[in-house]
Amino acid sequence: MPTEAEPRKDALVAAAYKILATRGFEGLRTREVAAAVGVNIATLHYYFPHKEDLIRGVVGYAMGRFRETLSGAGSAEGQLRAHFRGLRVLSRDEPELFAVMAELAIRGMRDASLRKIVGGTDDAWRAMLRTLLRRAQDEGALRPNLDPEGMAAVIVATLKGTFMLPATEPENVERTFRQLETLVGLRVKRSPAARTRVERSS
């Protein structure tokens, strides 16, 4: 357990994480991080010689925090549902995580080593979804005419756009979410003013 080994170090990372979530990189100051922990700036530099080192600490923490949510067990359909539910809960209880991830994603555009980390997590996420989709499809729980690879890419992109760049009311977030589930086949189409006609395109 690396947690209790260096409490001060972890506290500094946690404080930086919080500030990064609320103020972004634009407003991340070493002094403020130290103050939040109630520690002298020199102490911060004792553990993290350079600001960049502290940032790497936050990156590791945030990415690990997110990767935790990727795990799961049970049927593929169940895991899929659990994954969606988990994200919904996460966005409600811990929106800071998405704020931090967004900051990191953007910074990754200018920082090759960070881009590698963020991209890796992204790829892992997409790979997990692809596998889950394929398995759920084999279980017969999903639309059969669905490309798992492409759909996984769309899901990841949609969730990133929804949770990491939420420029609108929560109602739109929920609508996006539901539509995504419908597209995958996890949700029955419940159109109230539904068209009962169904044109055939072919």
Add this chain to the structure above:
Amino acid sequence: MPTEAEPRKDALVAAAYKILATRGFEGLRTREVAAAVGVNIATLHYYFPHKEDLIRGVVGYAMGRFRETLSGAGSAEGQLRAHFRGLRVLSRDEPELFAVMAELAIRGMRDASLRKIVGGTDDAWRAMLRTLLRRAQDEGALRPNLDPEGMAAVIVATLKGTFMLPATEPENVERTFRQLETLVGLRVKRSPAARTRVERSS
């Protein structure tokens, strides 16, 4: 035409826009903006008393630049196709615009007035897509069992996640794009092991 009225002012905004795209808010310095135009800092402050004023200028420029791409004429299906094609081209020729939009979207989380602007553009985008989808649907060019409202939300979220937070290789961007078009019905399902059956939902 507000463009040629104040060339220096526009040049400053353009320079700030460029720096914002490459360095983000984290690396936006008034001195650098002034230097890029070849002008004294005091001159910058003559036109933009505060840094925030300059930023507002960039916001207006970027948002206007993006809203331009939302226009269109012709059949709904044609407009939809044109819209997707336009975004593809834009992401290839002018990725800075998406970088700036991402910066603004994130900053909007902490700045109410900015959030209003970004959210407004977002809403307009979604509304346009919804209308287009509905019309294309009436034209019979799209899957009939598709909720325009929900699908518009998903499309916007996906495109934001894809272009504004591109943490992966371009190949994934293209895959996401194609899958999105397939979902809407703009692209024939070219699955080699294709299913010819078409399920009825009701």
Add this chain to the structure above:
DNA sequence: CGTCTAATCAATCAGATGATTGAATCGTAC
């Protein structure tokens, strides 16, 4: 020419910011 205004610049300020230094403090081993 003289005056007024818009535009521009060199020089500078005040505060912020990442980082360093040298001196405590504290617990542990001898």
Add this chain to the structure above:
DNA sequence: GTACGATTCAATCATCTGATTGATTAGACG
């Protein structure tokens, strides 16, 4: 209790950064 390594702090540095000041230039107008 002395010595030593690990922590922590007060004080300070060097630089950066947004902003201001006062002077200068250029053009318009009479």
